[in-house]
Amino acid sequence: MPATPAVTARGPITRPVPLRQAVYDALTELIINGSLKPGQHLVEADLAEELGVSRQPIREALQRLHTAGWVDLRPSQGAFVHSPTTEECSQLLSVRALLETRSARDAARHATPPDVARLWELQRAGVTALATGDARAIVEANADLHGHITLLSRNAVLAELIPQVDRRVRWYYMPIAKPRGQDAWNEHALIIDAIAHGDPDLAEELMRRHTRNTTDFYCEQIAAVTGSADLRGDLP
Amino acid sequence: MPATPAVTARGPITRPVPLRQAVYDALTELIINGSLKPGQHLVEADLAEELGVSRQPIREALQRLHTAGWVDLRPSQGAFVHSPTTEECSQLLSVRALLETRSARDAARHATPPDVARLWELQRAGVTALATGDARAIVEANADLHGHITLLSRNAVLAELIPQVDRRVRWYYMPIAKPRGQDAWNEHALIIDAIAHGDPDLAEELMRRHTRNTTDFYCEQIAAVTGSADLRGDLP
DNA sequence: CGATCGATGATTGCATACAGTATTCTGCAT
């Protein structure tokens, strides 16, 4: 078979994106950016008209949003945008810290030189974003860096779980939490260094401190707004 | 209205269970007990007829099965029972150990005397099942005990994540892994004791050993069957 | 004889229609 010449396309081909997937993406976006507020009743017919599709893809997307924790699905009553409690957020932070600490450890065990180079690349992108002061770019760069570390852990289960937890954390803290800035990226550099040297113990410990600092920072922001009690919960 | 006398029901009232939920439960059961084999193509129309419902609830259940990792959903081609790889199982075991270790620690911080009493109750049930030699009862008792520890961690996120991971692990190893027997339940007793004494460090360490032993046992079983290489992967 | 192309059947994706149930509004009696 000498054929299949000069196929420049990336991916198998341009698959027609299933409508339910587009709906899922659209709704998550609407929830994250606040167009759909916590507790709001999501009426299928309205969403269907809004997005120009029938109720069927809407329902399928709502199923996925439910299992992902974005909406609550009360039988015979419909879907409601999930309202996170402070306890839940504390727990999300705690679990995220646990998973990311582990992924850092495994990343240090598996990372190759090209992997590390890619990490430094993302690190530079983050520092650049930090210099320009573009808050959105900073958050995104941070997510990219952490996401790539989870990839390097070579653990598909981890890489599947972490983003779910992470996105929900970021969604909840988005309105109140300013990016941590320089400190966070200094810590990133230390972690990358540990990964580059293949030192699992050090990478784990550094990531533990990093997530702890991030959590503390978030909790201070929350406390400043709500004047509430201790949110740090069960962090180690 | 003199009627509705002597309402013995618990909960609000007897809610009519949504059909999609029944379908979801039925399909997971069929997958776990092997009626639906890995890789098998799940034709919506067939399932609908089999279960006596229309395609609509089937589709919604398949969405949930997909996000839970039970089936793969290939666009325009339908649903296929997920085929776990040995790598994936190793990763599942690894993540499960991580999460359960943490839940044991938090359980030790939060458990009340009634909670501990309930744990001992479950422990006794497990030992009884062990004595009778009923393999299915043993596996179930084990899941109950671990599940209750996750509840005691007072972390809803953990309690949500662990069962998903745990069920998939048990499903894959079911055909080849004999229950570990007495050793596992001795270790359980030590863990419960640590929780009862409110000793997080000890509970964490004991659970770490316990999950490590369980993983080792499973891996030996696997190796004996497949004659494969090291599966222990990234356990600490 | 092998390979490519086209036709056919099966299956999914989406839309629509109908039935059951929870909520809300209105009217009346207290």
Next chain:
DNA sequence: ATGCAGAATACTGTATGCAATCATCGATCG
């Protein structure tokens, strides 16, 4: 004014129908 009863309304849950797409098989051509 307040509480309750009843109907009207709105929404979800389920079923069915149709068009688009994919896999399979057979025929034709090199």
